[in-house]
Amino acid sequence: MELDALGEHATARAQALSYKTATAIQSIARQLDSEYHRAEMIHLWEESAKLLRLLFTHHSKRYQLDYCRALHHHGGQLYRAGRWGKASSVSQEAVRLRRQLYKADPASGRNCGDLASSLDLYSRCLNKLGRTNEARSLTKEALALLHRLYESDPDGRKVELSVFLRGYGSFLFRGDSDSHPSIAHEHK
Numbered sequence: 001m002e003l004d005a006l007g008e009h010a011t012a013r014a015q016a017l018s019y020k021t022a023t024a025i026q027s028i029a030r031q032l033d034s035e036y037h038r039a040e041m042i043h044l045w046e047e048s049a050k051l052l053r054l055l056f057t058h059h060s061k062r063y064q065l066d067y068c069r070a071l072h073h074h075g076g077q078l079y080r081a082g083r084w085g086k087a088s089s090v091s092q093e094a095v096r097l098r099r100q101l102y103k104a105d106p107a108s109g110r111n112c113g114d115l116a117s118s119l120d121l122y123s124r125c126l127n128k129l130g131r132t133n134e135a136r137s138l139t140k141e142a143l144a145l146l147h148r149l150y151e152s153d154p155d156g157r158k159v160e161l162s163v164f165l166r167g168y169g170s171f172l173f174r175g176d177s178d179s180h181p182s183i184a185h186e187h188k
Contacts (some may be wrong), residue, residue: 022051045074084128091122116145
């Protein structure tokens with residue numbers, strides 16, 4: 001049943017229930033975070049993203065951040081499982097939506113960091129698919145965002161930036177796809 005077919009009060013209750021269900025599913029997925037439970041985690045993040053996509057469709061501003069987060073985690077689990085094609089399409093959508101959030105509020109450190117993290121994941125997916133030039137372009141964009149964050153908070157971002165730079169150097173100069181940079185933002 002579509003949310004629009006319900007009355008106003010019932011729609012609000014259905015939305016609240018859907019949101020609570022999506023966040024409960026995410027909590028379970030985080031508790032399962034291991035290679036042994038990878039298939040279950042992929043499924044749980046996908047289900048959470050589906051629920052949040054429905055809410056996002058009806059109230060984009062209210063649920064966009066949550067939907068982006070679910071997409072990012074779903075893409076990350078697909079990437080870890082070696083399902084790079086699917087991870088690429090999921091990550092591409094996360095990047096598209098996070099670009100919108102960033103453009104709406106470029107001064108937000110959170111939007112900047114979230115976009116950098118999703119760009120990094122999408123770049124790693126493309127690299128695994130042999131689309132190295134596209135991957136490099138996205139990685140450079142993520143690096144520029146991280147540099148901007150570092151300039152605004154050098155102490156809070158120096159470790160993150162140095163890890164990313166080390167991996168990016170290997171990626172550029174050796175072509176070593178396993179050392180492709182990675183921004184480890186599990187909370188994003």
